[in-house]
Amino acid sequence: xxxxxxxxxxxxxxxxxxxxxxxxxxxxxxxxxxxxxxxxxxxxxxxxxxxxxxxxxxxxxxxxxxxxxxxxxxxxxxxxxxxxxxxxxxxxxxxxxxxxxxxxxxxxxxxxxxxxxxxxxxxxxxxxxxxxxxxxxxxxxxxxxxxxxxxxxxxxxxxxxxxxxxxxxxxxxxxxxxxxxxxxxxxxxxxxxxxxxxxxxxxxxxxxxxxxxxxxxxxxxxxxxxxxxxxxxxxxxxxxxxxxxxxxxxxxxxxxxxxxxxxxxxxxxxxxxxxxxxxxxxxxxxxxxxxxxxxxxxxxxxxxxxxxxxxxxxxxxxxxxxxxxxxxxxxxxxxxxxxxxxxxxxxxxxxxxxxxxxxxxxxxxxxxxxxxxxxxxxxxxxxxxxxxxxxxxxxxxxxxxxxxxxxxxxxxxxxxxxxxxxxxxxxxxxxxxxxxxxxxxxxxxxxxxxxxxxxxxxxxxxxxxxxxxxxxxxxxxxxxxxxxxxxxxxxxxxxxxxxxx
Ligand code: C2O
Ligand code: CU
Ligand code: CU
Numbered sequence: 390x391x392x393x394x395x396x397x398x399x400x401x402x403x404x405x406x407x408x409x410x411x412x413x414x415x416x417x418x419x420x421x422x423x424x425x426x427x428x429x430x431x432x433x434x435x436x437x438x439x440x441x442x443x444x445x446x447x448x449x450x451x452x453x454x455x456x457x458x459x460x461x462x463x464x465x466x467x468x469x470x471x472x473x474x475x476x477x478x479x480x481x482x483x484x485x486x487x488x489x490x491x492x493x494x495x496x497x498x499x500x501x502x503x504x505x506x507x508x509x510x511x512x513x514x515x516x517x518x519x520x521x522x523x524x525x526x527x528x529x530x531x532x533x534x535x536x537x538x539x540x541x542x543x544x545x546x547x548x549x550x551x552x553x554x555x556x557x558x559x560x561x562x563x564x565x566x567x568x569x570x571x572x573x574x575x576x577x578x579x580x581x582x583x584x585x586x587x588x589x590x591x592x593x594x595x596x597x598x599x600x601x602x603x604x605x606x607x608x609x610x611x612x613x614x615x616x617x618x619x620x621x622x623x624x625x626x627x628x629x630x631x632x633x634x635x636x637x638x639x640x641x642x643x644x645x646x647x648x649x650x651x652x653x654x655x656x657x658x659x660x661x662x663x664x665x666x667x668x669x670x671x672x673x674x675x676x677x678x679x680x681x682x683x684x685x686x687x688x689x690x691x692x693x694x695x696x697x698x699x700x701x702x703x704x705x706x707x708x709x710x711x712x713x714x715x716x717x718x719x720x721x722x723x724x725x726x727x728x729x730x731x732x733x734x735x736x737x738x739x740x741x742x743x744x745x746x747x748x749x750x751x752x753x754x755x756x757x758x759x760x761x762x763x764x765x766x767x768x769x770x771x772x773x774x775x776x777x778x779x780x781x782x783x784x785x786x787x788x789x790x791x792x793x794x795x796x797x798x799x800x801x802x803x804x805x806x807x808x809x810x811x812x813x814x815x816x817x818x819x820x821x822x823x824x825x826x827x828x829x830x831x832x833x834x835x836x837x838x839x840x841x842x843x844x845x846x847x848x849x850x851x852x853x854x855x856x857x858x859x860x861x862x863x864x865x866x867x868x869x870x871x872x873x874x875x876x877x878x879x880x881x882x883x884x885x886x887x888x889x890x
Contacts (some may be wrong), residue, residue, distance in 0.1 A: 439469075441625040441725065443586055444480065444569065448487040454494050458483065458508070460553070460567060461501030467566075468616040468623035472598045474566035475502060481621045482588045482642070483569030486551070490573060491542040499533045506562060508536055509554035509825075510571060511681060512663055512846040514544055517826050517869035524554040524825070524870060525795060541864055545664040545751075545828075545844075546575045548638040548683035550588075556793065556884070560644045560876035564592050564612060565600045566621075568642040579660075581687070582633040589678070589699075589724065590618045590642045603877075609784050610707050610818075611645025611875035617699060617722050624723045627697075629690040630731040636660075637686040641678035645875045647702040647819075648678040652727060656689040664828050665844030666751060677702065679821035681847040681874040690729040697725040705818030705852035707769075707784075751842045754830045754859040760806035765789060767850060767873065767883065769816040785882065786873070792882030793872075799885035804866045809859050814850040820878065822856070823847045824887070825869040829858035847874050862889045 447456055463476035477483025488494060498508050505527045515522050515538045528534045549571040553562040570586045591614030593601040603612045619625055629635060641648045651674065658670035662684050676684055698721040770785050785792060791799065802808060809832070812822050823846060831843040835854040850856050872884035 445484040457497040481566035485570040490544040494538040496536040506553045512549040518867035581636040584636045608877040631692040633690040635688045639684045649700040649702040650676045658687040660685040679849040695727045757807040793884040800887045821874040823874040824871040833857040
């Protein structure tokens with residue numbers, strides 16, 4: 390582990406809070422998602438107000454979507470600045486894949502990077518084996534691999550995403566730009582005036598426009614970039630008309646930042662999160678997306694200009710780190726500007742919001758027979774690994790006391806059964822827990838029992854808190870993983886291997 394350099398200290402300082410003097414033991418690094426500092430990181434202030442761009446869309450036809458994804462370095466514009474990023478097919482975000490339940494997806498991944506990579510379909514209910522969603526596979530630089538996935542005919546419609554999953558490099562590759570959206574279409578389309586795919590990301594550019602390297606400290610805390618972006622843009626403009634009904638598919642692709650979103654003055658109805666559907670569209674005024682979470686949102690436009698704000702979210706504090714001083718009060722970043730203009734209201738169609746949720750009913754696991762109960766303890770502790778660092782060595786990030794090992798199977802599950810998992814967090818910072826392939830039903834959220842069927846593939850386990858989930862291990866068997874979706878923590882070892890057989 391290298392010493393923390395002055396440059397790293399400046400990057401940390403740039404994260405939004407002033408560093409206090411370190412030296413005494415027991416200093417705390419507060420992990421509050423910072424306000425975006427205007428025009429930091431060298432170069433000019435971000436260009437604001439450009440119309441939102443959407444990623445290119447690729448749609449399945451006759452049950453098949455076949456494409457090539459080229460992962461390679463590329464010059465793109467991020468937040469109005471020229472940047473040398475990592476791209477899928479030359480863009481950040483990569484193309485949006487639109488699929489239907491029952492489809493086959495065939496992806497040729499070409500690795501044009503200088504490091505190994507691979508491909509993961511986050512949240513998708515597909516096989517984890519062989520040439521499907523197999524995160525144990527490595528695609529070396531200069532090589533390619535043909536992934537093939539088959540979606541079950543009853544695959545939940547919703548918002549998903551894809552990103553690399555090569556252990557040890559996941560955070561770096563996503564932070565540099567490798568992510569894209571997947572939409573699984575509804576059986577019957579919901580009538581809307583506009584549908585938007587909105588990928589929230591953050592990154593940090595150095596003065597030359599390269600993706601900034603991060604310090605060991607930032608990895609342990611979970612890095613948060615100086616630039617907060619929507620489809621690679623800084624505060625883009627979304628133009629609409631009064632009465633328009635828009636569908637927003639929002640994905641939090643950030644490595645570690647929680648997106649706490651508000652759009653004051655506009656009517657928001659949540660159709661679902663992750664692969665879960667609300668029984669009725671739920672009127673909301675605030676939305677918290679942990680890293681990896683998605684929201685499927687209906688926005689009914691009211692005349693005026695509203696700011697889509699990312700508010701501070703306090704995800705805890707990390708013991709024994711350089712202090713970062715008190716968090717500034719208030720503060721929110723503008724993620725986008727929603728401008729609703731024109732005096733003539735778009736004729737509102739006759740569809741009531743209730744009709745928007747004619748979806749396949751979800752099974753309720755609260756009444757299911759539970760075959761096994763397990764406890765997974767998420768911990769951080771003073772580490773023996775690394776060592777030699779300026780701040781007393783690297784912390785260990787563990788699940789049930791162990792760091793990730795690809796060779797070891799931590800959890801063996803009988804295929805076809807339902808299990809209940811208690812997720813316990815003994816550390817002073819939040820960990821968003823993610824399981825591949827099989828969605829989790831949230832039963833108890835830190836002492837509050839869920840009042841309805843809440844399906845998630847990322848469940849936030851609050852600092853010194855807990856969550857209980859039930860999982861139906863249906864349809865697929867094989868080896869896969871669960872991990873903290875603060876992807877720096879995953880890369881540092883907060884991941885375990887599950888085998889369903
Ligand atoms: Cu979004 Cu295992 O990852
Ligand atoms: Cu995943
Ligand atoms: Cu974590």
